[in-house]
Amino acid sequence: MLHPVVERITQQIEERSKRRRSAYLTTSLQAAEQGVNRAHGCSNLAHVMAAQPDEQRLIMRQGGAAHMAIISSYNDMLSAHAPLKNYPDQLKETLYRYGASAQFAAGVPAMCDGITQGTPGMQLSLFSRDLIAQAAAIGLSHGVFDGALYLGVCDKIVPGLLIGALHFGHLPAVFVPAGPMSSGLSNPEKAAVRERYAAGLVGSKELLEAELAAYHEPGTCTFYGTSNSNQMLMEAMGLHVPGTAFVSPVSDLRHALTDEAARLLVNNTRQGGRFLPLAVQIDAKALVNGAVALLASGGSTNHTLHLPAIARAAGYELRWEDMAGLSQVVPLLAQIYPNGSADVNQFHAAGGVAWLLRELLENGLLHNDVYTVAGQGMDAYTRAPHLNKQTLEWREVPRESLAEDILRPYAAPFVKHSGLHLLAGNLGRAVVKTSAVKEEFWSIKAPARIFDRQDDVLAAYAAGQLTGDLVLVLRFQGPSANGMPELHKLIPLLANLQNNGQRVALVTDGRLSGASGKILAVLHVTPEAAKGGVLSRLQEGDLIEIDARQDLLHVHVAAEQLALRSDAQVPNDAPLGYGLPLFAAQRRWVGPADQGASFLLED
Incomplete structure (x- = not known):
């Protein structure tokens, strides 16, 4: 039934x-x-x-x-x-x-x-x-x-x-x-090389060799x-x-x-x-x-x-x-x-x-x-x-799984909850996938580190500025701001911070796809920052709480105080040579992430 x-x-x-x-x-x-x-x-x-x-x-x-x-x-x-x-x-x-x-x-x-x-x-x-x-x-x-x-x-x-x-x-x-x-180089081995590269432990040659062995x-x-x-x-x-x-x-x-x-x-x-x-x-x-x-x-x-x-x-x-x-x-x-x-x-x-x-x-x-x-x-x-x-x-197909570390029956699953969570709170609505995240990392309460560009995060990491427990907020990555790019470049460096004992999480109005891996990643935050979402009013050091068990996404700042803050502005530094101006209409008319982030919306 x-x-x-x-x-x-x-x-x-x-x-x-x-x-x-x-x-x-x-x-x-x-x-x-x-x-x-x-x-x-x-x-x-x-x-x-x-x-x-x-x-x-x-x-x-x-x-x-x-x-x-x-x-x-x-x-x-x-x-x-x-x-x-x-x-x-x-x-x-x-x-x-x-x-x-x-x-x-x-x-x-x-x-x-x-x-x-x-x-x-x-x-x-x-x-x-x-x-x-x-x-x-x-x-x-x-x-x-x-x-x-x-x-x-x-x-x-x-x-x-x-x-x-x-x-x-x-x-x-x-x-x-x-x-x-x-199958080539295993995915865990590939991820490990990426993390070592992000940490400066291997160079571009070793990274390229690993990538070529994976995608071959x-x-x-x-x-x-x-x-x-x-x-x-x-x-x-x-x-x-x-x-x-x-x-x-x-x-x-x-x-x-x-x-x-x-x-x-x-x-x-x-x-x-x-x-x-x-x-x-x-x-x-x-x-x-x-x-x-x-x-x-x-x-x-x-x-x-x-x-x-x-x-x-x-x-x-x-x-x-x-x-x-x-x-x-x-x-x-x-x-x-x-x-x-x-x-x-x-x-x-x-x-x-x-x-x-x-x-x-x-x-x-x-x-x-x-x-x-x-x-x-x-x-x-x-x-x-x-x-x-x-x-x-x-x-x-056989009645029994041929490899229970890969496939398990309904009566004995890996986890009873598939891992997709809808978070909500005063920061908006967002999705989290916990199936690759250890349960000890499903929640965090830590100061926000605010960035508006992915490259700025990479530079801060390289300079050793991402210290202590933190919630990395990368905003203006939503569909209206810049087309909602995937942000996989962040995962190796965040994984390194977590491996080193820091408690970290990512909050973004951008995307990460199926490869977000072992980091608690709060994705597709809606409303996005470019549309006046609360992300645009966050400030460095604001205390952010994320709890995937309670489906909570909250910044510990009084509503009255948030209302008095000005919205940050979308970075106005579009790169040249990629045809981005051709898609200005799409950015203007695209719908929100929770409706599919489509510019083909119709009644």
């Missing part, structure tokens, strides 16, 4: 979203009923077919078979997306075998937070999500497609593709990933940050071929799964065996399933931004309170770095997504009455794919 809290929160989402969801679904179904009219005019159709081979032209002219769009984030600078290079040709060939045709409709931008970390380019990262949604919409705007395949993996790309796809919710959709690179070939990075959390999300929401998330990009099994994505899309079109528009497939139950799987696996805090934005695109209002409420009853069943020492390949070998989803489903934490690209219900996602003499099949 479904857990009563999961049922209650799903009902609350549905109830508060009735008007918006009804309007969205009505519009999408009306568009679906209109169908695809490729005969807008002979000139229009000729332009569509001009570059197509004769056999594809024949399918399109006859009009009785499905014609698909391929939207891809391929580029060969990003290791996670490099394997996607040949997917369009493979998908077209497979679709042709099933009597369908396809065109590469659009390439969407794909940037890497790892490459832009600590640079001005990171200020464009979050905004790229909504831009990707718009780029996907442009590719689909020609109005000639019966379904779409979305090729993408990393941080903002998959949420952006899904938001764009939901605005074409009358079309069936299948998401197609590439898989992780093989095509495929997704192997730690459980936003990229791999995306893949968990797509599985739990039924948008992948079952078992696709963490299969190697260079394996025969990956090739077969990509073929299967094409077959399933054909089946889900109006010309196939079951018509499944994306607008129907993604409902409140699918959204809750995604949230539950992310929580149980210790997924990225970035999804406290992405899931509300995705939900809004589907006509729902998903709140931080919903995710925090689920977190109270969803246990942490997986430990993948940074929540543990294992990488995603080891997680996959231990039973992986199928094992985790089966455990959640059998214990009433997932909705089973949902539509997926593979059929009705989540059962298909509790089995693992394999090749039997080149035939793709699925088999049951």
Whole structure:
């Protein structure tokens, strides 16, 4: 039976979203009923077919078979997306075998937070999500497609593709990933080298050698940050071929799964065996399933931004309170770095997504009455794919975990609370992920050290100025101020301070993703400093109290005194050469973090 809290929160989402969801679904179904009219005019159709081979032209002219769009984030600078290079040709060939045709409709931008970390380019990262949604919409705007395949993996790309796809919710959709690179230098070893570098114990040469040993070939990075959390999300929401998330990009099994994505899309079109528009497939139950799987696996805090934005695109209002409420009853069943020492390949070998989803489903934490690209219900996602003499099949995963230091059953979890907390107090609202933080560090009361720029923190650390217990406040990192960059450069130095016996925490209106690690990090503080949040009125030495057990975020300054203080101003020193002025409108119109930090907000 479904857990009563999961049922209650799903009902609350549905109830508060009735008007918006009804309007969205009505519009999408009306568009679906209109169908695809490729005969807008002979000139229009000729332009569509001009570059197509004769056999594809024949399918399109006859009009009785499905014609698909391929939207891809391929580029060969990003290791996670490099394997996607040949997917369009493979998908077209497979679709042709099933009597369908396809065109590469659009390439969407794909940037890497790892490459832009600590640079001005990171200020464009979050905004790229909504831009990707718009780029996907442009590719689909020609109005000639019966379904779409979305090729993408990393941080903002998959949420952006899904938001764009939901605005074409009358079309069936299948998401197609590439898989992780093989394991290199372990994530704990990599983190240790970063901490030694921050402490000045090793130089750039040693750091680069460690990083190259960790990131060493095509495929997704192997730690459980936003990229791999995306893949968990797509599985739990039924948008992948079952078992696709963490299969190697260079394996025969990956090739077969990509073929299967094409077959399933054909089946889900109006010309196939079951018509499944994306607008129907993604409902409140699918959204809750995604949230539950992310929580149980210790997924990225970035999804406290992405899931509300995705939900809004589907006509729902998903709140931080919903995710925090689920977190109270969803246990942490997986430990993948940074929540543990294992990488995603080891997680996959231990039973992986199928094992985790089966455990959640059998214990009433997932909705089973949902539509997926593979059929009705989540059962298909509790089995693992394999090749039997080149035939793709699925088999049951072992009942027992193959590695209880990586995966544990519902009856004996790592922790009963998944680790996502919603903090509130006179500083605003914020999220904390405690799954990688030792419980002794879940609370702190210490003086604030106030910074408005990440580089200033690094300089203060290098100068030995971050002494004693402290709460490091880095403000003006919210979406309106500078696009809400991730702040991973701070983690090694804060970890060093904590290792040396100081009690430390971070409070910011910026982001850290899934790699915040062992430091108590209070993220996405809302209202942000640039919008008049109390962060802008903090002063050096103010006593800040954080308590993840009590969900408290408080500055011990009287309200009357705070009201008399002037707001600090957003630093006006935008770097040159990164195209930042092109995104001035996004910074002006972006919504708050607790509504998804989107500039695509609409009623």
